Amino acid sequence: MTAEPTGSAPSEGPAGAAGSDKEPAQEQGTTTRSWLRDHSELGVCVLLLAIGALVLTDALTMSVDIAQRGPIGPRTVPFVVGSALLLVAVLLAVDVLRGGRGEAEGGEDVDLDEPADWRTVLLLSGVFLATAVLIGPLGFPIAGALLFWGSAYALGSRHYDRDPLIAAVLSLATYFLFDNLLGVPLPGGPLMGVI
Template sequence: MTTETETPARTPRSWLREHSEIGVSLLLLLLGVLVLTDALTMDVDITQRGPVGPRTVPVVVGIALLLVAVLLAVDVLRGGRGEAEGGEDIDLSEPSDWRTVLLLAGVFLGNAVLIDPLGFPISGALLFWGSAYALGSRHYDRDPLIAAGLSLLTFFVFNNLLGVPLPGGPLMEVL
């Protein structure tokens, strides 16, 4: 008496699901090619003294990305799998919180649109307050004050101490 065991049909989709790390390998390969292309086509006007020039680090990084991409692909094709992170307390059976994601995306997009006309101090305050709101904070009296303080502190650190000019907007014209 023989019993037949059915093996599930292997579809391309199931193979890709089992070998999803190949996508990371392809991303690293693409990034490595991009970095190498950019480094090798870089227009360098300065005369180079010694073996290390402005192309050296990008070339080394590009080659390292290509090497890691190939090693990862070989490991995955040989059956290697990444370990699940044990420290995360995320319930994967729960659906994604698209409301929060969309609120944060809207806040960042709003900051990008408002930074030129309003300047960083105002748009940054809206960014910090909007991010806190999107992530669940509902302290309507405290959050705007903290956001304004963070925005002004960030503006002055970048603009005055680090020398990175940020648009000041109408608020800085008054001050």
Template sequence: MTTQTDIPPAETGGERRSWLREHSELGVCVLLLALGVLVLTDALTMDVDIAQRGPVGPKTVPVVVGAGLLVIAALLALDVLRGGRGQAEGGEDVDLSEPADWRTVLLLAGVFLGAAVLIEPVGFPVAGALLFWGAAFALGSRRTDRDPLIAAGLSLVTYTVFNNLLGVPLPGGPLMGVL
């Protein structure tokens, strides 16, 4: 009778897990490859007017970015398979022995999701102000006297630049009729 401890690691998948663990950077390669294929597929299936004014059309930048993602994925995979390893982050303000701060990550995710849900009914100026203020709060700022004012100012400036100067229409919401 054979027990689990009598089976060699090759039969239990232990060597495979070890190989995957040693080459975990290949996950980034797969992500870059998928993103590159998505960008290229989107770019090449874009429906654009044939009448363009110059040699560079609306497909050019997405095609270059998608091709660049594919090249980077291939080069990174080649490096990893040849034994290259990513450098561990040694930032002066990062303690790698500490676990991730999931509270902050979840707060930021909630703020972004809230802004995405609120942008249509209340408009970009209000949703943007909540986004900026919520992000500052999630990242540790507790200055309730200045943070809302800075957030409102940033949001209004961003709205004005995109909506009025760049011609990118953003939802103004009910407050824009008053202002």
């Protein structure tokens, strides 16, 4: 009867084979993640393709009731913009796949190792959503003032005496510029019934 030595190497049985199968799968996942990280600009290409397709689809389904005067109609600009977005997306994708990479900004003092400031992003998103909800019932002057003041607050301004005043002036000036001078009707809300 012979005993196996305690320091011998493990046998290449089923357990050894299972351990060797995991390594290529992990290596392939790491390689895929590494490739995606190196070609992250392709995400911008996908976004540009989606926006370009949306603009072209909207232009194709646009109903034009106005008689067209001259060669340029209301569909021309959406067609040009949508086509340009698709072209830029394709050219950017080709450049990225050939090894082109965007260079980091040299003029800004930004630490790319710092995590994203999600508090600011969420505050700004909340301000924009609140403006979209409130512009109908409150009108643009009030909703716009909340938009300007909320954006300033989210971006770090803490001048509680000055910021609301500046926001109100900007909102009213924007309202009168678009509504009266440019002829673009904006909802006035209850405030415009008073003025």
